[in-house]
Amino acid sequence: MEDTPARPRQRILLVTGMLGAGKSTALRELEDLGWEAIDNFPIRLLDRMAEQDEGYSLAIGFDCRTRGFIPDDIIAQVKRWTDQHDIAVTTLFLDCAGHELERRFNETRRRHFLAQDLPVSSGIAAERELLSPLRRWADVLIDTTDFSVNDLKQTIRQQFAQTAPREMTVTVSSFGFSRGTPPNADLVFDMRYLDNPHWEPGLKEQTGLDDPVGAFIENNAVFTSSFAKIRALLLELLPRYAAQGKTYVNIAFGCTGGRHRSVYTAEKMAKVLRESGFSPTVLHRNLGSRAAELVEGSQHP
Known part of the structure; x- marks a missing residue:
């Protein structure tokens, strides 16, 4: 039975x-x-x-x-x-x-x-x-x-x-600055200081979800130190937002086209937040957009 x-x-x-x-x-x-x-x-x-x-x-x-x-x-x-x-x-x-x-x-x-x-x-x-x-x-x-x-x-x-029955809803999103900043973002981090995989041979048509793009970004020494600082900031702020009764928090990472640097960073940060007890939703606003030269520019940034 x-x-x-x-x-x-x-x-x-x-x-x-x-x-x-x-x-x-x-x-x-x-x-x-x-x-x-x-x-x-x-x-x-x-x-x-x-x-x-x-x-x-x-x-x-x-x-x-x-x-x-x-x-x-x-x-x-x-x-x-x-x-x-x-x-x-x-x-x-x-x-x-x-x-x-x-x-x-x-x-x-x-x-x-x-x-x-x-x-x-x-x-x-x-x-x-x-x-x-x-x-x-x-x-x-x-x-x-x-x-x-x-x-x-x-x-x-x-x-x-x-x-409380309802926990604070955390969203981690990626976007491209070329198509505007998300109007509902609470915290915006500009990842355009990193080298752009768009200009690396073989990576242009890939995205931040692909391992070669992630390896390229991780190979940039400044990424490790800056990511650690952003991680520490978020882990300090999110419990404070919850204590203030904030229901929704949208953390947005941006790059030029919204397909490489921002996508990889958003995915990596969402994993960190899950390991820290949060349950973030991940959204990639411009992942389906074509990474055209018009968007990324004609020269290496």
Whole structure:
């Protein structure tokens, strides 16, 4: 009898806290990290989300305005989920000092949901008492009193980026300057300082994917030292881009026609990045273009 494939483990992140503490900002940042984010989802439907057969990562936002919001019932419901081994549940609570919440409400001229005709401070006090069981029980507590919007985004990335469903997408591409620089390139490296294989007998019709072209480029002493410097730079920058929440990074290597030097360097760098734990996609924009004299010029560069 064949074994049944293991069901992907479903992850649920419950995001709650004080009104004005930054729940919407947190959910948007989690969505950028790859979570499927839903705000103000009816509490009574939570069990249905947990019963889905497919494994996915879901961030659910709720607060005192959400229909059916009873903290003790929510805690009991989540405890039932934790008994199911195919569901991992984490609760994030966003808190903020009362004086700062008052300032934020007054600045935006929003009425607190629980204040009715009372001062904002009365609504905040009532909400804090209502949410106290969730605050005590939450797995992760973030106090946003002294945070800017960017501070909260950074904290969310630091807290959840390592377990985010979506990794940063890295693309390594080659191109020819004669046909323009890629408009979406984040980092561009000009490889035209290297001797051009186009002018070497027998290499003109080959490309950077062919061994003789690679051997010719590697034989240039400056290539080894410059490639090492570019490698070190990328291995330093890419983790920093990821920490800043950047979703896509396009690294582009260019030469005159986009068929020799840039292609070989892009392939070699992609191999280095794979060995360093990244999963780059390789694109060669002009590899199929004809290396005409009009493109490469009439003299050795």
